[in-house]
Amino acid sequence: MKRTISLLFVAALISTVLFSQGQARYAVTKDGDCESFPQVIDSFYVYNMNRVTGQWELATISQYENTGLRHDRLLMINMPGRVVNRVWEYYYDDNGNRYYELSKIWRQGEWYLHMKRDSEFDQDKQKLSQLTSNWRNGTWVFNSYFYNLYDAGNLTRVVYQGMDTGGILYDISYSDYYYDNGLLSGVHGHRSSDGTVTGITTYRYGMGGRIEEMLQLIPSESDPGEMINSKKRLYFYDDYSLLREVLFYDWESDRWEITIRFEYFYKIDHARKVTVCHNGNTICISVNALPAHLSIGSTLGPCTDEKKKDEGRGAAPSIKTPFTVYPNPATDKISVRLESQSEHRSGVIQLSDFHGRLLRSVNIEGQNEVTLYREGLKDGKYIVRLVGDQTWQTVVIFN
Helix, strand or coil, X not given: CHHHHHHHHHHHHHHCCCCCCCCCCCCECCCCCCXXXXXXXXXXEEEEEECCCCEEEEEXXXXXXEECCEEEXXXXXXXXXXXXXXXXXXXXXXXXXXXXXXXXXXXCCEEEEEEEEEEEECCCCCEEEEEEEEEXXXXXXXXXXXXXXXXXXXXXXXXXXXXXXXXXXXXXXXXEEEEECCEEEEEEEEECCCCXXXXXXXXXXXXXXXXXXXXXXXXXXXXXXXXXXXXXXXXXXXXXXXXXXXXXXXXXXCXXXXXXXXXXXXXXXXXXXXXXXXXXXXXXXXXXXXXXXXXXXXXXXXXXXXXXXXXXXXXXXXXXXXXXXXXXXXXXXXXXXXXXXXCXXXXXXXXXXXCCCEEEEEECCCCCEEEEECCXXXXXXXXXXXXXXXXXXXXXXXX
């Protein structure tokens, strides 16, 4: 089940690209130094929480080499020392499917083969299966295999198989996928031998259909019929609706403990001008003008047939966050102002830390603006939520 959850989580991270709104004037610029693929991930940093000091420690930096929208290579840089100790090379077929992935590790001044993944796709570019092998003693040795089942374009089941000593594949476990209004709502893992539930993963979404939380439940050791907390992920986005941060939590005894943090960087981070698809035409605009373009339906990146196809499969429309937090960063208090025409004035404004602990809670009760006081909170990042019929959230910094 751990492998299943890991695969689901990685897939969710890579595939989630949605768009937000903003307010600004905009103008079309020349194409000279325009970044054509601003939404492509350049790198991500992985931090571990030091339980003794309570500080984040950088563990690895993963740096992509890209061609257009495709990742060609992934360099994994280990800390401390910033030493490249592993690389993934990606290969694509004529339809743009990543059918082959090859991993190498750096050892004693030389690159050695380490792992490979062979994948199959159907004519609709749906992934059918993946075989993972390890390089041992000069040959590839079976590691794992899974195949996917679909219904009306939606992934409905993943079956994981092992291999016996005679080279025959057999079922080990399977995961069933469930959807709500076109969004993945849950995944139930089962043992193949008797169908016993091995874990349940649920997903919670925010504005624009962006994933905000993934929660993993596992059977209790004392009562296998009872599902208890195991792991949790929280997702945070920037003003362009690009995924910026993921926080990992483990359930320990009676509380959530934060353990790992992923931080993402994109081509847009070093761009002054970017391409957007506006009314079916690719244009180049200033980065400062991007929020205004997104607010009227433009999308990051050039117009392509593939992008239009992806949007047709359920990319959510832009939805403006119905509140503003200021000042941010703040010193002793923050104000949360609802939009003048907001219909969300019957909920609650909450302030929480990154451990999930609720620190402040104020009823809106028809107000346009409420104030939350710091009152002894430490320097750092906190989460502000508007909880009503739906939930919206953003990050505020006290310093």
